[in-house]
Amino acid sequence: MRSFINVDDIGDLNIAVKEALELKSNRFGYKHLGENKTLLMVFFNSSLRTRLSTQKAAMNLGMNVIVLDVNQGAWKLETERGVVMDGDKSEHLLEAIPVMGSYCDVIGVRSFARFENKADDYEEKILHQFIKYSGKPVFAMETATVHPLQAFADLITIEEFKKVERPKVVLTWAPHPKALPQAVPNSFAQWMNAAEYDFVITHPEGYELDPKFSGNAHIEYNQDKALAEADFVYAKNWSAYTDPNYGKILSKDMSWTVTTEKMSLTNNAHFMHCLPVRRNMIVSDDVIESERSLVIPEAANREISAQVVLKRILESL
Ligand code: AN0
Ligand code: CP
Numbered sequence: 001m002r003s004f005i006n007v008d009d010i011g012d013l014n015i016a017v018k019e020a021l022e023l024k025s026n027r028f029g030y031k032h033l034g035e036n037k038t039l040l041m042v043f044f045n046s047s048l049r050t051r052l053s054t055q056k057a058a059m060n061l062g063m064n065v066i067v068l069d070v071n072q073g074a075w076k077l078e079t080e081r082g083v084v085m086d087g088d089k090s091e092h093l094l095e096a097i098p099v100m101g102s103y104c105d106v107i108g109v110r111s112f113a114r115f116e117n118k119a120d121d122y123e124e125k126i127l128h129q130f131i132k133y134s135g136k137p138v139f140a141m142e143t144a145t146v147h148p149l150q151a152f153a154d155l156i157t158i159e160e161f162k163k164v165e166r167p168k169v170v171l172t173w174a175p176h177p178k179a180l181p182q183a184v185p186n187s188f189a190q191w192m193n194a195a196e197y198d199f200v201i202t203h204p205e206g207y208e209l210d211p212k213f214s215g216n217a218h219i220e221y222n223q224d225k226a227l228a229e230a231d232f233v234y235a236k237n238w239s240a241y242t243d244p245n246y247g248k249i250l251s252k253d254m255s256w257t258v259t260t261e262k263m264s265l266t267n268n269a270h271f272m273h274c275l276p277v278r279r280n281m282i283v284s285d286d287v288i289e290s291e292r293s294l295v296i297p298e299a300a301n302r303e304i305s306a307q308v309v310l311k312r313i314l315e316s317l
Helices: 013-024 049-060 093-102 118-122 125-134 148-161 183-195 223-227 285-289 295-316
Strands: 038-043 064-069 106-110 138-140 168-173 198-202 232-236 270-272
Touching (some): 013 148, 013 295, 049 295, 125 138, 138 148, 138 295, 148 270, 183 198, 183 232, 270 295
Parallel strands (some): 106 138, 168 198, 168 232
């Protein structure tokens, strides 16, 4: 595997989940694969889970790991070509990327949507520069439009906890004080569609996702209706995708918060969220603390999804 960005990169999902569950019970069985191989993780944005779980996965595989927080200690990077660099940016991405590539065998990149230019975000300009100029396999650790390590971990978690072959999975928008990217819901939708679950997306009008990701998912604007008979409720905030509101907050309607009352409409559903989560905005204390909440096993599976991805990249080197 040369890159990991979209669901297609992982191939057959049944095989990928099977591999994940095998790795989960034998985390150190492939320690030889990463010997003398170096992973570089580049963060343009904050992280708790991605940083720790991906590093742990790499260490399970015997890799060395270097982490660069671009905004803490590195030179400020210019990303646009043709700019007269007379401002506060000391280095251009076009030199920085091949330099980074020269120190490692695999690169993970976290670079969120900037909401300055929708086309730049949705063309994944930064990620594609890493792919083009690093000379190394690149995987997304949440980029402008996708978070596949999260969606893969979510899929593994659903497969572990589902009671029926084809569960009803509901992705619900929920309120948040800041404008957040669409990357998590985009990837979640892409992976749930690929898994062929009974998949429903619910959000206030104006929060439609890029159809490239939402695909054939059933869109239901009434949250209560969407939640009926759900087996899994996946909450997430995102900002608007559609023009002219790209990156804007259109609603902070607290009636969309996932509460015990909302969960009572479901088929005793499990609650999921990628974390970090704002309690009593996205989800009530009661729901996230309930025995139906999967937020901790879901986060723990980030180590497993990262390990499958790194293993496959190492196998292809
Ligand atoms: C980010 C987001 O919504 O994309 C990261 C989630 C994994 N969340 C925040 O910035 C709070
Ligand atoms: N879910 C997730 O990616 O968390 P972090 O932003 O903490 O890495």
